[in-house]
Amino acid sequence: MTDDREPVGPVDASVYPRYAGIATFARLPRIEEVPRADLAIVGIPFDTGVSYRPGARFGPSHVRESSRLLRPYNPAQDVSPFAAAQVVDAGDIPANPFDIGEAVADIETAATALGERVDRIVTVGGDHTIALPLLRAVNKKHGPVAVLHFDAHLDTWDTYFGAPVTHGTPFRRASEEGLIDLTASCHVGTRGPLYSKQDLDDDERLGFSIVSSVDIEERGIEAAIERVRRRVGDKPLYISIDIDVLDPAHAPGTGTPEAGGMTSRELLRMLRALSDLDVVGADVVEVSPAYDHAQLTGIAASHVVYELVTLMAAQIDAARN
Ligand SMILES: N=C(N)NCCCC(=O)O
Ligand SMILES: [Zn+2]
Numbered sequence: 580m581t582d583d584r585e586p587v588g589p590v591d592a593s594v595y596p597r598y599a600g601i602a603t604f605a606r607l608p609r610i611e612e613v614p615r616a617d618l619a620i621v622g623i624p625f626d627t628g629v630s631y632r633p634g635a636r637f638g639p640s641h642v643r644e645s646s647r648l649l650r651p652y653n654p655a656q657d658v659s660p661f662a663a664a665q666v667v668d669a670g671d672i673p674a675n676p677f678d679i680g681e682a683v684a685d686i687e688t689a690a691t692a693l694g695e696r697v698d699r700i701v702t703v704g705g706d707h708t709i710a711l712p713l714l715r716a717v718n719k720k721h722g723p724v725a726v727l728h729f730d731a732h733l734d735t736w737d738t739y740f741g742a743p744v745t746h747g748t749p750f751r752r753a754s755e756e757g758l759i760d761l762t763a764s765c766h767v768g769t770r771g772p773l774y775s776k777q778d779l780d781d782d783e784r785l786g787f788s789i790v791s792s793v794d795i796e797e798r799g800i801e802a803a804i805e806r807v808r809r810r811v812g813d814k815p816l817y818i819s820i821d822i823d824v825l826d827p828a829h830a831p832g833t834g835t836p837e838a839g840g841m842t843s844r845e846l847l848r849m850l851r852a853l854s855d856l857d858v859v860g861a862d863v864v865e866v867s868p869a870y871d872h873a874q875l876t877g878i879a880a881s882h883v884v885y886e887l888v889t890l891m892a893a894q895i896d897a898a899r900n
């Protein structure tokens with residue numbers, strides 16, 4: 580197949596009912612089923628880094644199951660993402676559940692190899708630990724990136740029980756390693772109790788500014804978008820989305836829920852407002868299906884992945900034409 584052939588899209592739901600068949604994300608082809616791919620969705624079923632409720636290892640399969648109803652045209656961005664680029668499901672990256680160090684090394688290796696096969700990757704976790712090896716892999720291709728981090732939590736803490744690599748620490752490690760642009764990175768949606776005020780000082784020193792959940796409530800979503808866009812500028816952008824950025828009413832199925840979060844409508848709107856930025860990679864993490872109800876969290880996560888895929892597919896298409 581040559582590059583000018585039409586991308587292979589999802590299974591046609593009017594021919595093969597959408598609840599039938601084995602779930603890939605949005606019923607897209609698997610990477611093995613197409614000669615070449617532009618954009619891959621890949622799962623990382625790993626949750627050994629959690630500090631509270633477990634279960635995010637089941638996130639990738641739950642998000643796939645919750646993505647069966649997605650359709651090919653995204654009217655909010657006026658893009659048909661699966662026609663704009665060859666989007667595939669690259670399956671799961673296996674990670675050792677008994678050895679965090681080995682798991683993180685294996686994730687970096689696998690993400691680097693996948694990054695050589697495709698232009699862009701959207702990863703579905705897994706707990707937030709996986710952002711560290713993913714940023715290491717992205718760094719090899721793009722150098723230090725602006726990190727736009729949607730989360731209830733800072734995730735710039737130092738250690739838990741002496742462990743330096745956990746789901747509460749990926750962005751401190753990434754900052755220390757020089758993986759992120761210290762002038763262009765930002766948390767969005769943070770809230771809830773901290774260990775001490777020092778956490779905020781450390782966080783600022785590590786290179787993050789903050790648009791908190793209260794900021795969004797007080798000044799509105801447009802002001803939040805404006806602040807984020809000013810902070811990120813035109814830097815290569817990595818978007819990391821912890822589903823617990825959403826209020827537990829919108830995303831109960833997660834490991835460390837905090838009251839007072841964003842609505843899924845607000846999060847989707849913020850993502851759509853980034854369509855002209857250079858989004859080089861993204862992850863959606865911390866979906867823990869055992870705490871979910873009626874696929875609420877899975878559906879929210881699948882729509883978030885869909886918006887990210889749309890942004891990137893449109894950019895790939897624009898760069899080609
Ligand atoms: N990354 C997530 N979801 N949570 C971090 C919470 C760390 C803590 O237990 O304080
Ligand atoms: Zn979180």
Ligand SMILES: [Zn+2]
Binds near residue numbers: 730732821865
């Ligand atoms: Zn997190």
